[in-house]
Amino acid sequence: GQQVMQIPQYQHVQEGEDFTTYCNSSTTLSNIQWYKQRPGGHPVFLIQLVKSGEVKKQKRLTFQFGEAKKNSSLHITATQTTDVGTYFCAGRSSGGSNYKLTFGKGTLLTVNP
């Protein structure tokens, strides 16, 4: 079945440093979504990428979708303590069930002030 791998599992940074998490799928994706989950909270939608090579920005966050539509990344510039949480990617296979969204295991980001 489809697998979505996310690295690193944990990342600890000093406030102001950059952060990147990577997501790789075993199959080609029709779209990829990113979610953020604060400690003790629920996942909250950040963005969806659909097109090959797509790049989207949200303030200090930059999201990329690979040319082959099998990988993606989330980059945060100059982290702040408000960025703390677990970042999940979720990919929907282009060839499989229309309703099965596979989540990566997430990257837990901690920021030292």
Add this chain to the structure above:
Amino acid sequence: NAGVTQTPKFRILKIGQSMTLQCTQDMNHNYMYWYRQDPGMGLKLIYYSVGAGITDKGEVPNGYNVSRSTTEDFPLRLELAAPSQTSVYFCASSYQTGSNEKLFFGSGTQLSVL
């Protein structure tokens, strides 16, 4: 709009007990999902529904049942609770799948089976 509402927030069950986790959404979304989240393991799909009267199994359906009698409600039933079902359960809904997809999650139910 309240969004996706889950009850209860916390529950402790004894082995073999049964319970229903409630989920309701007021966004008129057709698609609804149940996920479980174990520490460090991401989100695993238990069951999903594409509309009232239609449900299907996800990745980890064993030990659970669902129903979707209305667009708004999607309860998850545990018939014989087992320690392996200790987890955080999230209900989610979305308007559609594909190029304009966005899942809205409830605040979760933390379940312990002892």
